[in-house]
Amino acid sequence: MCLLAVYVPQDSGEDFRLVGCGSVLSGKSVPSHGTGLQPLCFLDLRNRIHILNRSVGKKYPVTLVQIFRHTSTEGRMLHYVLTALGIILFLVVAVFRAVFSYNWTWLCRRADCKKIDKIPGPKPIPFFGNMFLFILPEEELSKLFLRLYKEYAPTFRLWVMGFPEVFITDPEDVESLAGQVTCKLRLSAGDLEQHQSHYKEFRLRFASSLAGNRSAHQCWQVNLLKAAILNPLQAVQSIGPVGERSLGRPRGRWDKLKVGYNENVRLLAGLQQAQALMTGCNGLRGSYKESNKWQGRRKFLTPAFHFKILEEYLKVFNTNSQILVEKLGAQVGESFVDITSYVSMCTLDLICETAMGVQIHSQTDGEAEYIKAVKRMAKVVVKRQFTPWLHKDCIYYSSPLGREELRLLQILHGFSDQVMSRGALCVSGYSFDLSKRRRLAFLDLLIEISEQEGLLSGADIREEVDTFMFEGHDTTSMGISWAMYLLGSHPEVQEKVVEELKGIFGDSDREATYGDLQQMKYLERVIKEALRLFPSVPAFSRCLEVDVKIKNYTIPAGTQLPILPFLMHRNPEVFPNPEDFNPDNFLPERVQNRHPFAYIPFSAGPRNCIGQRFAMLEEKVVLSSVLRRLRLESLDKREEVPLLLELILRPQNGIRIKISPR
Numbered sequence: 001m002c003l004l005a006v007y008v009p010q011d012s013g014e015d016f017r018l019v020g021c022g023s024v025l026s027g028k029s030v031p032s033h034g035t036g037l038q039p040l041c042f043l044d045l046r047n048r049i050h051i052l053n054r055s056v057g058k059k060y061p062v063t064l065v066q067i068f069r070h071t072s073t074e075g076r077m078l079h080y081v082l083t084a085l086g087i088i089l090f091l092v093v094a095v096f097r098a099v100f101s102y103n104w105t106w107l108c109r110r111a112d113c114k115k116i117d118k119i120p121g122p123k124p125i126p127f128f129g130n131m132f133l134f135i136l137p138e139e140e141l142s143k144l145f146l147r148l149y150k151e152y153a154p155t156f157r158l159w160v161m162g163f164p165e166v167f168i169t170d171p172e173d174v175e176s177l178a179g180q181v182t183c184k185l186r187l188s189a190g191d192l193e194q195h196q197s198h199y200k201e202f203r204l205r206f207a208s209s210l211a212g213n214r215s216a217h218q219c220w221q222v223n224l225l226k227a228a229i230l231n232p233l234q235a236v237q238s239i240g241p242v243g244e245r246s247l248g249r250p251r252g253r254w255d256k257l258k259v260g261y262n263e264n265v266r267l268l269a270g271l272q273q274a275q276a277l278m279t280g281c282n283g284l285r286g287s288y289k290e291s292n293k294w295q296g297r298r299k300f301l302t303p304a305f306h307f308k309i310l311e312e313y314l315k316v317f318n319t320n321s322q323i324l325v326e327k328l329g330a331q332v333g334e335s336f337v338d339i340t341s342y343v344s345m346c347t348l349d350l351i352c353e354t355a356m357g358v359q360i361h362s363q364t365d366g367e368a369e370y371i372k373a374v375k376r377m378a379k380v381v382v383k384r385q386f387t388p389w390l391h392k393d394c395i396y397y398s399s400p401l402g403r404e405e406l407r408l409l410q411i412l413h414g415f416s417d418q419v420m421s422r423g424a425l426c427v428s429g430y431s432f433d434l435s436k437r438r439r440l441a442f443l444d445l446l447i448e449i450s451e452q453e454g455l456l457s458g459a460d461i462r463e464e465v466d467t468f469m470f471e472g473h474d475t476t477s478m479g480i481s482w483a484m485y486l487l488g489s490h491p492e493v494q495e496k497v498v499e500e501l502k503g504i505f506g507d508s509d510r511e512a513t514y515g516d517l518q519q520m521k522y523l524e525r526v527i528k529e530a531l532r533l534f535p536s537v538p539a540f541s542r543c544l545e546v547d548v549k550i551k552n553y554t555i556p557a558g559t560q561l562p563i564l565p566f567l568m569h570r571n572p573e574v575f576p577n578p579e580d581f582n583p584d585n586f587l588p589e590r591v592q593n594r595h596p597f598a599y600i601p602f603s604a605g606p607r608n609c610i611g612q613r614f615a616m617l618e619e620k621v622v623l624s625s626v627l628r629r630l631r632l633e634s635l636d637k638r639e640e641v642p643l644l645l646e647l648i649l650r651p652q653n654g655i656r657i658k659i660s661p662r
């Protein structure tokens with residue numbers, strides 16, 4: 001922070017007013033000029049400036065406002081000059097920001113703009129579009145989307161700085177974009193004739209930032225900046241969220257930014273290719289240039305989620321759940337715990353051991369730096385998306401935020417490197433024959449593939465490791481935390497779950513087996529209902545490469561189509577009283593008549609979540625272990641838990657739960 005002059009409030013009780021001029025830097029002394037007063041030490045502590053009078057060793061917290069309110073005449077003059085300079089600077093930055101973040105290409109596409117404008121949505125203002133809707137506190141974003149959804153569903157559009165966004169929420173339409181065969185058909189006869197259907201999928205999640213992939217990044221811009229999304233996505237994180245991840249230095253990677261994939265694949269070349277096209281260009285980790293690369297990798301990674309392997313993981317699930325139970329049990333008598341931090345450490349330990357074959361003991365050894373870095377990274381990514389002048393790399397990486405991202409990347413990459421090197425030691429001598437029923441860590445599989453077929457380089461493996469570390473711990477961590485919150489707010493549902501567990505386990509304290517988990521039908525409905533109200537991945541996105549008809553609208557190529565399970569799961573026609581927590585929404589007879597794309601916490605179609613069975617088993621083991629021993633009581637009502645629509649849907653201030661023994 002830089003300040004030209006600092007005045008101490010006169011009512012501070014000390015004998016000085018103007019105390020110094022110069023730069024105020026964290027912890028550095030600044031000489032005073034022209035005041036004849038002693039130099040002071042200025043400590044910039046984020047929001048407040050502390051002025052330390054060395055002679056008396058006393059610290060005065062002073063805000064800038066206070067500083068100028070108590071100034072002398074020359075101080076007031078200085079104040080006016082600074083204010084004028086500030087306004088000029090603001091205008092320059094605003095223009096700069098507008099020019100750099102504006103998507104000029106659509107200006108030349110008047111006909112396409114008209115097509116977009118036929119879709120209902122809030123009235124855009126020239127140049128800025130609907131951008132000002134998104135100038136709001138971060139916790140208000142989810143409410144804004146709910147308002148837009150109520151007003152304009154099923155299809156609505158937004159313009160943000162020249163980017164069109166068309167939100168589709170009708171399951172039929174979502175199926176046509178994220179689904180498989182129907183999607184092919186829905187590309188319309190004209191597209192089929194041309195044999196050139198080009199769909200791109202941008203994964204809006206955390207890794208998009210990890211990788212520095214331009215397409216993913218643009219996706220974020222489009223989706224998050226415009227607020228829509230997330231990150232996602234992950235950005236629609238994804239914000240955010242998932243995305244392009246080549247885990248090298250972000251700066252040098254712009255060439256790879258192109259979320260590429262096979263641009264000219266023809267539909268008639270076969271269903272497989274068509275599927276890959278429809279579902280996007282990013283692979284499991286997001287940086288594949290060609291859809292068939294994603295397809296190949298998905299194919300050989302799928303065995304890692306074979307049910308026999310998942311069964312092997314049960315021991316790890318149980319052991320780590322028991323540690324969580326003990327940790328939470330130690331909090332009995334405390335007024336509350338923030339459940340999210342306990343659960344995150346548990347799921348991180350779980351994913352490291354199951355997928356990577358290494359134990360990191362974050363539950364017993366304290367919150368891993370990695371988790372803090374993951375959380376902070378999600379914020380950094382979103383902040384960048386909402387700060388258009390930071391979209392250009394050259395500016396971003398010289399800003400404090402960009403430097404912070406690089407620092408966080410070092411932590412994240414350092415962690416996965418560590419996991420990989422330890423994991424590599426563990427894997428030697430493993431067999432990959434399923435019939436031998438040996439524990440098959442995901443990393444083992446990657447190493448095997450790279451050794452046998454030379455398909456994966458070291459960097460490829462790290463990308464996959466990072467993807468799974470992130471996908472596999474933060475998503476389930478929030479899934480479990482939200483389920484605990486809802487159970488703690490609905491004691492009658494919690495008791496029903498406990499009854500079910502008593503029916504399975506009786507008084508025994510044995511560990512859950514695969515068979516036990518299959519019997520936990522009611523708990524499964526609870527988990528699904530929790531993911532309905534609070535989908536861990538609240539949004540993802542598709543980008544059209546050809547014009548497509550949706551409803552009565554023609555949506556031109558190049559348009560982003562964010563898909564928000566967070567909104568779709570609140571469709572009153574599909575889920576009556578959508579805000580109510582009602583596990584019976586997932587009774588078999590209700591599910592039977594529901595459109596398969598009406599409930600999509602794990603996405604749907606060929607690019608759906610590869611880890612969904614893993615996630616479901618993990619959630620069941622953790623929740624059943626906790627509920628068998630402890631009673632949960634949520635202290636906050638729904639309206640008191642502000643939501644952050646980031647890569648992952650999180651509570652802004654954690655989740656307060658009171659723990660008591662059963």
Ligand code: HEM
Nearest residue numbers: 203284471472475476479536537540602603609610611615
């Ligand atoms: C409650 C838990 C989870 C939820 C809600 C969830 C949700 C999702 C969603 C919505 C997608 C698609 C995103 C998009 O289209 O951009 C996805 C993809 C993915 N998920 Fe999950 N996930 C969960 C747990 C997991 C776990 C435990 C793993 C790994 C162990 C995992 C690994 C992946 C991978 C690798 C992909 C990319 C798949 C591909 O592109 O083919 N997920 N997940």
